[in-house]
Amino acid sequence: DADVTQTPRNRITKTGKRIMLECSQTKGHDRMYWYRQDPGLGLQLIYYSFDVKDINKGEISDGYSVSRQAQAKFSLSLESAIPNQTALYFCATSDRRVGYGYTFGSGTRLTVV
Amino acid sequence: KQEVTQIPAALSVPEGENLVLNCSFTDSAIYNLQWFRQDPGKGLTSLLLIQSSQREQTSGRLNASLDKSSGRSTLYIAASQPGDSATYLCAVMFLPGVAGGTSYGKLTFGQGTILTVHP
Numbered sequence: 418d419a420d421v422t423q424t425p426r427n428r429i430t431k432t433g434k435r436i437m438l439e440c441s442q443t444k445g446h447d448r449m450y451w452y453r454q455d456p457g458l459g460l461q462l463i464y465y466s467f468d469v470k471d472i473n474k475g476e477i478s479d480g481y482s483v484s485r486q487a488q489a490k491f492s493l494s495l496e497s498a499i500p501n502q503t504a505l506y507f508c509a510t511s512d513r514r515v516g517y518g519y520t521f522g523s524g525t526r527l528t529v530v
Numbered sequence: 531k532q533e534v535t536q537i538p539a540a541l542s543v544p545e546g547e548n549l550v551l552n553c554s555f556t557d558s559a560i561y562n563l564q565w566f567r568q569d570p571g572k573g574l575t576s577l578l579l580i581q582s583s584q585r586e587q588t589s590g591r592l593n594a595s596l597d598k599s600s601g602r603s604t605l606y607i608a609a610s611q612p613g614d615s616a617t618y619l620c621a622v623m624f625l626p627g628v629a630g631g632t633s634y635g636k637l638t639f640g641q642g643t644i645l646t647v648h649p
Binding site: 465507515522 | 561562564566571572573574575576579581619621623635636637639640641642
């Protein structure tokens, strides 16, 4: 099993729908992150969490929300999806014990039509 | 503003060639620097992590160097193979406390270098 698992792998949804992307990790890392990747724009931070009780906005949090259900689980929600949220979404973890090196999940390709 | 730049944007080389990918960053106050590989439409695979106190890291045919004072890192790939074809991303974790700087723990990514190794 992958260390950082994202579900679903691919999703097509309609404008206005609520959608949740899920991330779980088996690495025991404290920190979890959500990034999105768009062609030509690189990776941008949406939200991050340093522990279960700590949630922080990133660069592009508008239109998104997150929930850290447990140390191992961090979900990203789009409350009302819009076409410009079409992107590749990545969850990542890091921890002091590994020098804050990141481990990324395989990504969720989201298409909003 | 803290930024990361990668040069070249694309590189095409014949199999067997040694090559260097470049990464520069605007602020020497960094915690670490990480090189990733990304295949088309896939996730990011960590290649090498260099802490700010280190000068280089090696893994197999890969060697990454770090020069904080000049704001530069290089990824050296020896004896390139077609399977090395991918996009290579450099990412920097800047230290907090800089006016207008990023939050601690965030990675700032370069735009990547698209590498093609042809047989």
